[in-house]
Amino acid sequence: MRRHLLSSADLTRDDALLVLDTTAEMRALADRPIKKSPALRGRTVVNLFFEDSTRTRISFEAAAKRLSADVINFAAKGSSLSKGESLKDTALTLEAMGADAVVIRHGASGAPHRLANSGWVNSSVVNAGDGTHEHPTQALLDAFTIRRHLGDIDGRRVAIVGDVLHSRVARSNALLLSTLGAEVTLVAPPTLLPVGVESWPVATSYDLDATLPKSDVVMMLRVQRERMNLSGGGFFPSAREYSRRYGLDARRMAQMPDDALVMHPGPMIRGMEISADVADSDRSVIVEQVTNGVAVRMAVLYLLLSGSSTATQETPQLATDHPETDPAEADA
Amino acid sequence: MTTYLIRQADLLGGAPTDLLVRDGVIADIGDIGSSAGAEELDATDLVALPGLVDLHTHLREPGREDAETVLTGTQAAARGGFTAVHAMANTDPVADTAGVVEQVWRLGREGGYCDVQPVGAVTVGLSGQQLAELGAMADSAAGVRVFSDDGRCVSDAVLMRRALEYVKAFDGVVAQHAQEPRLTEDAQMNEGELSGVLGLRGWPAVAEEAVIARDCLLAAHVGSRLHICHVSTAGSVEIVRWAKGRGCNVTAEVTPHHLLLTDELATTYDPVYKVNPPLRTRADVEALREGLADGTIDCVATDHAPHPSEDKACEWSAAAFGMVGLETALSVVQQTMVDTGLLDWAGVADRFSRRPAEIGRLGSQGRGLQIGAPANIVLIDPAARRPVDPGDTASLSRNTPFEGLELPGRVVHTFLRGVPTVADGKLQ
Numbered sequence: 001m002r003r004h005l006l007s008s009a010d011l012t013r014d015d016a017l018l019v020l021d022t023t024a025e026m027r028a029l030a031d032r033p034i035k036k037s038p039a040l041r042g043r044t045v046v047n048l049f050f051e052d053s054t055r056t057r058i059s060f061e062a063a064a065k066r067l068s069a070d071v072i073n074f075a076a077k078g079s080s081l082s083k084g085e086s087l088k089d090t091a092l093t094l095e096a097m098g099a100d101a102v103v104i105r106h107g108a109s110g111a112p113h114r115l116a117n118s119g120w121v122n123s124s125v126v127n128a129g130d131g132t133h134e135h136p137t138q139a140l141l142d143a144f145t146i147r148r149h150l151g152d153i154d155g156r157r158v159a160i161v162g163d164v165l166h167s168r169v170a171r172s173n174a175l176l177l178s179t180l181g182a183e184v185t186l187v188a189p190p191t192l193l194p195v196g197v198e199s200w201p202v203a204t205s206y207d208l209d210a211t212l213p214k215s216d217v218v219m220m221l222r223v224q225r226e227r228m229n230l231s232g233g234g235f236f237p238s239a240r241e242y243s244r245r246y247g248l249d250a251r252r253m254a255q256m257p258d259d260a261l262v263m264h265p266g267p268m269i270r271g272m273e274i275s276a277d278v279a280d281s282d283r284s285v286i287v288e289q290v291t292n293g294v295a296v297r298m299a300v301l302y303l304l305l306s307g308s309s310t311a312t313q314e315t316p317q318l319a320t321d322h323p324e325t326d327p328a329e330a331d332a
Numbered sequence: 333m334t335t336y337l338i339r340q341a342d343l344l345g346g347a348p349t350d351l352l353v354r355d356g357v358i359a360d361i362g363d364i365g366s367s368a369g370a371e372e373l374d375a376t377d378l379v380a381l382p383g384l385v386d387l388h389t390h391l392r393e394p395g396r397e398d399a400e401t402v403l404t405g406t407q408a409a410a411r412g413g414f415t416a417v418h419a420m421a422n423t424d425p426v427a428d429t430a431g432v433v434e435q436v437w438r439l440g441r442e443g444g445y446c447d448v449q450p451v452g453a454v455t456v457g458l459s460g461q462q463l464a465e466l467g468a469m470a471d472s473a474a475g476v477r478v479f480s481d482d483g484r485c486v487s488d489a490v491l492m493r494r495a496l497e498y499v500k501a502f503d504g505v506v507a508q509h510a511q512e513p514r515l516t517e518d519a520q521m522n523e524g525e526l527s528g529v530l531g532l533r534g535w536p537a538v539a540e541e542a543v544i545a546r547d548c549l550l551a552a553h554v555g556s557r558l559h560i561c562h563v564s565t566a567g568s569v570e571i572v573r574w575a576k577g578r579g580c581n582v583t584a585e586v587t588p589h590h591l592l593l594t595d596e597l598a599t600t601y602d603p604v605y606k607v608n609p610p611l612r613t614r615a616d617v618e619a620l621r622e623g624l625a626d627g628t629i630d631c632v633a634t635d636h637a638p639h640p641s642e643d644k645a646c647e648w649s650a651a652a653f654g655m656v657g658l659e660t661a662l663s664v665v666q667q668t669m670v671d672t673g674l675l676d677w678a679g680v681a682d683r684f685s686r687r688p689a690e691i692g693r694l695g696s697q698g699r700g701l702q703i704g705a706p707a708n709i710v711l712i713d714p715a716a717r718r719p720v721d722p723g724d725t726a727s728l729s730r731n732t733p734f735e736g737l738e739l740p741g742r743v744v745h746t747f748l749r750g751v752p753t754v755a756d757g758k759l760q
Contacts, residue, residue, distance in 0.1 A: 086642065086645070086646050087646055087647055087650075088642075088645050088646060106647065107649075108647035108648060108649040108650060109520075109530060109531035109532050109601075109648065109649065110530065110531075110532070110601030110647060110648045110649075111601075111647040111648075113600070113601040114601055114602075114646070114647050114648070117600070117601075117602075118602075118645070130531070131531050131532075131649070132531035132533075133530060133531030133532075134531065168531060171529070171531060194527070194528030194529075195523050195524060195527065195528055195534055195536075196524050196525030196526070196527070196528040196529070197528060199525045199529075200528075200529075230517065230518050230533075231517055231518060232514060232515075232517045
């Protein structure tokens, strides 16, 4: 794998499969009584969050801690960031502290690229969501979740529904799932599909009802009101009309094939893009997505950090070719 | 005042000729035997052009002297072969009164590197609400003739109509930054395939083209002179061509960066490529070059926009718009227009000296290389090639998008009314 994870486009099919296989091992670790491996002992992971995101930060924090890394949480509020310190100065500070990996969430598209490519830091950079660009670990956890339920992703039909324009989750999933051989269809009102979407490796549709019967997975996206207002607003006439045309309720869910999955990256707006009964139904794997998120982030941190030249003397205990090794014992 | 005898310069790229510069004017052209007391300058293999005139320069003074001053900006201009620049109005305070434009004008005179012709704001504080005192600026010592809210579009159709009409009283021109504001709220880059992939909010071509179309129709309706700043799309070229065909008194400029660079560069997320209007597609670049070659676009203007490093060493959406360009402009024009065969050097002299001086009504500039004209002359070595080094500049700012590119051409000497401002590539 490369040194950074900035975009799903960075992942070849083999890279992606390696992450998913490693995730399976990490997930097995979570089922053990002691959920900890010493693999990243002595390494420092910084969670640099410029945007509020409790769930993603906690997920990365849990992932790093289960691998025994030291974790520093650096949040925009209550730190020098709110005093106007720049991304560059923050990066230089982190570098001076010796961070091995920086997990960054930022409101500006491309901020992780800047961090990785401007020579400000030498650490690995993991994109935990940047503006309306990408959120690659979300896509990996979604792919993992699909694979766990439906097996091979090759040939699976995935509908990604809703505010595609403002969704980093949609971008990362469209790229990753296509790389893995899925047939992706983006379903949205025309106002919420990006200009140039015809060049993406996906199909598009304005008609949710026509797409549902042909979908093995239906991934609902949150309607991002805050970003809509920034770009002029008025993307659809009313919440009621949006919900009527693009919301997933029990009636619509009934059109889906029997074993089809319902997914949502969270946070959900119940009653808007998804009805409460669908979110809580047995088709929904929304809660499991969160669990898998920790395992996928463990796999990403492990793969990015355990092989790098600045690794500690210690041999990583959780090597992918020794799945029988019990990390819990090694930690003892 | 020193008399100079310039030997064997290729006049507008033509045959080697001697030029005699005496008392600030071109005293003689041709095969000149000798001239008593004249300092001889060997210009073999150098091309002689009239001093360049920039219709669109941000000198930042007053207000942002950390980015540029009138002195450093005009020094950069001299190094780029310019003998006149139009200083844009978006300073702090805004150049919307006679006092501010006179200050900028005077600073230019004191520096002596380049004529500084201030551009006046169209509206008070560039706020798009109420006309600034255009007449007072026109009547001031600065003699303002070009008015622009550059950076902001005069989007209100009535206000634009009034401005176009009003400046007729003193032969002024309104230079429009064409950008429909509602279509470009928080826009970051050209809207197209890449903006969708990169997650950067799009700046659609139509937001420029719609305003240009409207303003051409307005200018024709009220019989006024209109200038379009930094045209950036193929559609804009089409509209200007159509308007000129109908007899509309419209002129247009294109920047060097829009003649060379494309939106592909945004994939780096490096804000040195962030500019307004944004870099467009390859097809737009081709159309702009064609438009400049056939005269649809009247002139090249730099939109030199210096910014301190902290305004660019950040994430894309937080960064300032703009690029420096005075010292690379002629090289980019050589690369994109001359070396491609689209324009000869006489054409460059027309688009980069005569036409902009005419649009700006600068009587002493853009008069060409002829006996009796003010000795505003630039001598360039078209065979030189150099990688662009951001540090090699007289500007206070380093935000060049051409870093590392190898560009042709080098300014060797610049004369402002017979006085060398640059000699052997060095500022005087």
